[in-house]
Amino acid sequence: MDPEINPKYQSSAAIAEQVLKHVLSSVVPGMSIAALCSYANSLVAAYSKSVYRKEEGIERGASLPATVSVNNIIQNCSPSSAEDCLLREGDVVKVEVGVHIDGYIASAAHTTIASNNPALTITDRRADAISAAYYASEVAVRMIRPGQTARNLIKAMGLVATGFNCAVAEDTFTCQIDRFVMSGANTFANRFNPDILAPELTFETGEIYTIDCTLSTGDGIARASTYDPAIYQRDVNHQYSLKLRTSRSLFSEVCKRYSVFPFLMRDVVTGNQAFKAGVNECVRSQLLVPFAVTIDKRHGSTFVAQFKLTVMCHYSGPIRLTPALPMPNVQSATTIPEASEIGQILALDCGKAPLPDLPRLKTQIQAPVPTQPGANGCSGGQPSAMDTDN
Secondary structure, X not given: OOOOOOHHHHHHHHHHHHHHHHHHOOOOOOOEHHHHHHHHHHHXXXXXXXXXXXXXXXXXXXXXEEEEEEOOEEEOOOOOHHHOEEOOOOOEEEEEEEEEEXXXXXXXXXXXXXXXXXXXXXXXXXXXXXXXXXXXXXXXXXXXXXXXXXXXXXXXXXXXXXXXXXXXXXXXEEEEEEOOEOOOOOEXXXXXXXXXXXXXXXXXXXXXXXXXXEEEOOOOOOEEOOOOOOEEEEOOOOOOOOOOHHHHHHHHHHHHHOOOOOEEHHHHHOOOHHHHHHHHHHHHOOOEEEEOOEEOOOOOOOOEEEEEEEEEEEOOEEEEOOOOOOOOOXXXXXXXXXXXXXXXXXXXXXXXXXXXXXXXXXOOOOOOOOOOOOOOOEOOOOOOOOOOOO
16 A cells, blocks of 8 residues: 655645754854744744644644754754854754644754855865765765665765765664654664664564754764753653642643653743753652753864754655755765665665645744854853854
8 A cells, every 4th residue: 555645744844954054044143042942933833833823723833843952962952042142153063953843843953164154175074074064964875775674774874974984973863663652662763872782673664754964073972062961852651759839830831832752841841940840759759851062072173963863664665844954065085886785775766755845834934143252262151162162
C-alpha cells in the first residue's frame, strides 16, 4: 500500500522552511541571539495560526522552541536577556526550529556564518565542520529506505565525520516521529559508541524520522555549558506528589498551557516570578525534564555545525519533507570521491515532498535589528562562544 503523507506534515514543513529562511537572513554580526530566537518563535506562532483556520481547537505551534547555538555550543541554546550574546564576524551559527500542526511534526536546522561579507569563501576548520554536517545529513536522508538499517546509517555518518577529521556530537539522535510523538520507539543515537551495541533496527515503509546531523571539529563530547536550561518538557509518563505549594502551582500552570511538547520556562514564569521557586522540585521529581545547553569544549578553536531534517521512508525510497537550504559559502580541502562508499550513497535518489504555499501573514513580524557589539561581542556578561577557552 502506498502510504500518503498527511498534509499537516507538509504544512509544518513549509512553515519550518519559511521560518528558517527569515531567521537565517537576519544572522549578521551584532545581532542578538535572544532576539533571533524570539523572532523565530513569533514567526512559528503566526504561520501556524494562518493554516487550517477552519479547524478550531486544534493544537498548533512550536514542537520545539527555536534555538540559536553558536560556535562550540552543541544544542539547546535559547538565552534569556541576562545571558544574551551578540553575534560576531565569522561565528558559526546553528538555527533549529520545530513546528507542528495538530501534532504532525516537522523539525529542521541549518548552519550559516555570521558575516558582513557573505561572498567571502570560508576555507578553515569552520568549512570542515559545516561540510561534514551537510554531507552527513545528505547521506543519512538517503539511507531512510525500506530494508536499510540504523547500524548502517550510524556507520555512514561516522565515515563522513572521519573523512573531514570531525566527530559526531554526543546526544544527537535520529528519531522516529508520529502524531504528538517526538521520539518514538525507533530512536537511536547518531554517534557510534563501542560500549553500546547499535540497535537492530530496519526502516519500514510509512515511517517518518527526524535526523539531527551535528558534527564537531572537536571530540564531540557533550559537556555542560554556563547557560541555564531554558527549554523544558513534561514527562507525561511520570507522577509525583509535589510537596511545595509553589511547585504545585508551577506544574499546574505548565499542564494548563502545554501538552507533550517542550516549552520555554521563561514564558511560564514571566507572569508570576514566584513560579521559579518550584522549578527545582519539579525537575528532581522528574515531572519536568530540562534540555541542557551543551558544548564541545576541547582545547583550541572548536566549531560545531548542524543540519536537521524530516524524512519519510517510502517504498520507492526516502522522501524529504523539510527541504535542503543552500549551504553557506564554505570550501573544505576534503572531497568525497564518487567511487567511495559515501559517494555512492550520495548518488542515490531522494524524493522531495511538495509543500503548500503559506497564506500571507495578516500582521507582519518585524525582523530584529543588529546592535553594535561591545568589546567581547556580548551583552549581559555572558562570554561569546568565540571567547570561551575551549
